[in-house]
Amino acid sequence: MLALEQRPEPSRLWSVASPVLALVITVIIGVLLFLALGKDPVRGLQVFFWEPIRSPYALGELMVKTTPLLLIALGLAVCFRSNVWNIGAEGQFVIGAVLAGAVALTATKDTTRWIVVPILFAGVIGGMAWAAITALLRDRFNANEILVSLMLVYVAQQVLIYLVFGPLKDPAGYNFPQSKTFEAVTQIPRLMHGSRMTIGLPIALAGAAALWVFLFRTRAGFAQQVGGLAPAAARYAGFSSRRALWLALLTSGGAAGLAGALEVAGPLGQLTPYVPQGYGFAAIIVAFVGRLHPVGMVFSALLMSMFYIGGELAQSRLGLPSSLTGVFQGLLLFSLLACDTLMIYRVRWKRPASS
């Protein structure tokens, strides 16, 4: 029978090959799915992997969705590396967007372009504050951060819905649940004409670089990760696990909140019940597929963005539901986890023990 044998140390080859193999498996299942649905699989693959990179405009759109995914995933990587299971980034994203939106709504005709700074700042604060609830309950009450952070996603969504149906509703909006459209001056600066890409993209890339330095070149970053890998060793070395918890949650909350601010004052331009688009959950997959490594996550964020755009195109071009995106995202994470086994174990053929 087949048996798994632990490798002396995790395979470096498989640490890179596993996400690739996972993608291949996902694509194969995707092709089978297209065939089962009676659609041309080549057309299906084109829609997911070629159309999103075909033109400069399409590439720009790809970057628009990559930005929040990457930003959130960077923060989550800090969490997961320190064994803090924050799965409520979606909620932190929403509260960041709400606070940023509230600042953007204060803009008048006389406001200068510098309002973008407080908008982004408000987003970071909002996300941090929301994540701080989870940190506080974990720290003081030992409450499971997985469940608390996830419950807070539902609460955050209700807060948003309350605001757009109530205090922040546009009085001239024909009773639609949405805020006023923000003043043009609050628009996050765009990188170039004819594309919706904003300075969010360089901010996210700078974030990736900063994370790399933090994780691999600072003592604080080292301490942060030891707590995740070997809690006993961290205690012995005097690294505070409480500090690691707070740092992880505040960083990821802040990053998610910033993504929310960039989104609401960027492509969206107003608060609506549709601000949350699942980026907070998709970013979990981005983080894992990118191996919690800053460079890896840039690639996986691009891939996940392709899935989003492919899903939208599959709806308009092939008449398939856009929820296909979610199916593929889930499949990708499943296959990745299965393939990761190869990184830690060798598959060996073993005779069943005769004892």
Place this chain on the structure above:
Amino acid sequence: MDQYALLIAATLNSGTVLAIAALGLLINEKAGIVNLGAEGMMLCAAIAGFATTVHTGSDWLGFAAGMGAGALLAGIFGVLAIWLNTNQYATGLALSLFGAGFSAFAGLKYVQEKLPDRTNFTIPVLKDIPVLGPALFRQHPMVYVAIALVIWLVWFLYRSRAGLVLRSVGESPESAHALGYPVRRIRLAAVMAGGALCGLAGAYISIVYTHLWVEGMVAGKGWIALALTTFATWRPARVLLGAYLFGGVTMLQFYFQSIGVDVPSQFLTMLPYLATIVVLALISRNPAWIRVNMPASLGKPFYPGS
């Protein structure tokens, strides 16, 4: 008085969903496995059950389909987490994300569908008792099945040999292995049983509770059920009590609305989620209390011979 009877009836109905799912998760956790995929399994089971009932007209076939869907997904989770030693949290999360996407994808055709005419279940004679009748004896049979399940589970876990083996696998898989029990197969069986119960709960939501299918309709009940096992310190009877308590909190929002309390509905919708957080914090406050009650190897992988 009658309105309170109806409130109690609605509470039992809504608590039943949480009870069945949480009892399933309890079986998992007693065997040492945490399955964060509850929400995804319940969503897939909700659409599988709903579609089956729409096509066959039978609630019971719908429940069976839901249980099948739950067990199948749990089986995939189990093979990954138990044989390939994948991280249980990440694998469960993958299941929840996949389930949300897949159910939305598969359920698109059923968004406008209606179920065949509903029959009202009542228990003869008992249903006519004033107040108690409408409160307790006009429920769907599944409400009583959930109660019977608790009784059976108490007997199974604490009075039967198989239950003892299941608990030993959750407490100390090494010892169970040394005694010659097939730890991984027992864990898989527990995970699939738990998945079937989560599936039953999911199917109950779409077939009995709401009578319709909407994307994401489980709305966090899978996660609340996960919290319930901690809340109940892994005791079946307390799971049932907790489920009714949370069912009551869910129903409270409709009650407040009906008596015209002037609070925006969104704050009432938040109640079950906020209650989960508060209760979780209160119950977890004493780490020793949790440690004593939690299956000792919960969430830890076991690979024989390593």
